[in-house]
Amino acid sequence: EPEVTQTPSHQVTQMGQEVILRCVPISNHLYFYWYRQILGQKVEFLVSFYNNEISEKSEIFDDQFSVERPDGSNFTLKIRSTKLEDSAMYFCASRATGRWYGYTFGSGTRLTVV
Amino acid sequence: QQPVQSPQAVILREGEDAVINCSSSKALYSVHWYRQKHGEAPVFLMILLKGGEQKGHEKISASFNEKKQQSSLYLTASQLSYSGTYFCEVSGNTGKLIFGQGTTLQVKP
Numbered sequence: 113e114p115e116v117t118q119t120p121s122h123q124v125t126q127m128g129q130e131v132i133l134r135c136v137p138i139s140n141h142l143y144f145y146w147y148r149q150i151l152g153q154k155v156e157f158l159v160s161f162y163n164n165e166i167s168e169k170s171e172i173f174d175d176q177f178s179v180e181r182p183d184g185s186n187f188t189l190k191i192r193s194t195k196l197e198d199s200a201m202y203f204c205a206s207r208a209t210g211r212w213y214g215y216t217f218g219s220g221t222r223l224t225v226v
Numbered sequence: 227q228q229p230v231q232s233p234q235a236v237i238l239r240e241g242e243d244a245v246i247n248c249s250s251s252k253a254l255y256s257v258h259w260y261r262q263k264h265g266e267a268p269v270f271l272m273i274l275l276k277g278g279e280q281k282g283h284e285k286i287s288a289s290f291n292e293k294k295q296q297s298s299l300y301l302t303a304s305q306l307s308y309s310g311t312y313f314c315e316v317s318g319n320t321g322k323l324i325f326g327q328g329t330t331l332q333v334k335p
Contacts, residue, residue, distance in 0.1 A: 155260075157323040215258070217270075220267050
């Protein structure tokens with residue numbers, strides 16, 4: 113079964129550093145998403161991406177964050193000047209075109225800011 | 227506005243039924259339901275769009291009531307594998323996606 117692949121599975125970074133989280137969506141999917149889940153809390157929507165541009169973003173997704181699809185397969189989330197409160201599990205998801213398709217989530221990247 | 231899920235937690239015996247509700251204060255365009263097991267990614271269960279259709283997935287089904295701005299997830303004859311946290315995710319006509327706070331379901335033998 114096709115999978116969404118995320119790397120790394122765990123990233124530890126120092127406060128103030130920049131991190132890039134990587135995702136390889138399912139190959140024929142056209143809609144891409146990033147979500148965040150702080151330990152013990154609910155999943156939070158960050159951003160959706162379609163046709164090489166952001167289609168929707170939440171209040172969390174401020175200037176500290178950016179997304180990019182640098183080539184035909186990767187979808188990245190960049191977090192600049194990381195803060196302690198950025199520590200969370202970050203999930204990438206992708207979806208096929210069509211009203212009835214749900215999202216397939218990757219297994220996540222656990223980001224720890226120290 | 228975050229959708230409100232109820233109940234917050236449910237404990238069942240194998241074979242029992244459960245209903246999880248997801249209510250929004252705003253008009254809904256679509257509702258997605260997910261199950262997440264501890265330490266794992268959410269897994270998509272089903273999507274419901276405007277129109278009030280009921281959908282099913284094995285012994286799990288859901289309904290979408292536009293007038294009440296509410297969706298309900300029905301789990302029948304629960305199995306141990308149903309344990310986890312269930313989230314609804316809703317979108318209005320802006321397309322913005324918001325998760326509910328989750329309902330923890332524990333199925334005991």
